[in-house]
Amino acid sequence: MLSACGGAETAQQGELTGQVQVFAAASLNSAGAELEKTFEEENPGVDVSFNYAGSSLLVQQMEQGAAPDLLITADTATMDGATASVPDLADAPVQTLATNRLVLVAATGNPADIHSVQDLGRQGVTVALCAAEVPCGNLAQQELDQQGVQLTGATEEQNVSEVATKVATGAVDAGFIYSTDSAALQKSQDVTEIALPDLESNVYPLAVTASGQQNEAASAFSRWLSEEEAQRILADFGFGSPSSAE
Structure with missing residues (x-):
């Protein structure tokens, strides 16, 4: 008989x-929703569940006792901090899952006539960005510092999805989001994307926790994420391949 306890079992x-x-x-x-669906269709006995949040908040939850099987952050610095502060990640194998790029996106119709980061410094322009401790916020601040721009009207959000929502609803004139989020917005809205070529691509590292390494299904899922099918799904959503981080 199969055990009803946690972890994974292999059926006869x-x-x-x-x-x-x-x-x-x-x-x-x-992309995660599609990855989850595809893997579960191929492995009907496995239930994959994702918890999405800003990378720093995920690490904080783990420091407070949360014990997922896998952690995927939006930059290497946050993952490095996690492997140093979370006992369950102390000796965790880490692999690069994908890459992404931060972009500036103006709201539908570009009502504030924004065409560069410099335009964000004009009086009355409202901008959404992630909080400084979140990878997308750190990158946005790097760009603002490089350009010498001081924001006159800024709102800080907990994660990039909240920034994208602010832009999509017209609550702000512009926001710093990832190119993948921008691509999703452009499917339904006339948003203006402004590239930030001075910023390097950010890497998404994946780590398998100590408990995850004892979970056969979790180990199989982490391996599958580096294989062709999963990488094709990520590419379909605009993510770069691990090789692009080299």
Whole structure:
């Protein structure tokens, strides 16, 4: 008989079974849903669940006792901090899942006539960006500092999805989001994307926790994420390949 306890069991027929909990950066939301669906269709005995939030908040939750099988952050600095502060990640194997780029996006119709980062410094222009401790906020601040721009009207959000929502609803004139979020917005809205070529691409590292390494389904899912099918799904949502980080 199969155990009803946590972790994974292998059925007599060789089927993979069990639960996999993934803590993932908010910008992976859309792609993550497709990854989850595809893996579960191929492995009907496995239940994959994602918890999306800003990378720093995910690490904070783990420091407070949360124990997912996998952690995916939106930059290497946050992952480095996690492996140093979370005992369950102390000796965790880390792999690069994908890459992304921060862009500036003006709201539908570009009512504030924004065409560069310099335009954000004009009086009355409202801008949304992630909080400084979140990777997308750190990158946005790097760009603002490089350009010498001081924002006159800024709102800080907990993660990039909240910034994208502010832009999509017209609550702000512009926002710093990832190119993948921008691509999703452009499917339904006439938003203006402004590239930030001076910023390097950010890397999404994936780590398997100590408990995850004991979970056969979690180990299988982490391996699958680096394979062709999963990488194709990520590419379809605009993410760069791990090789682009080299």
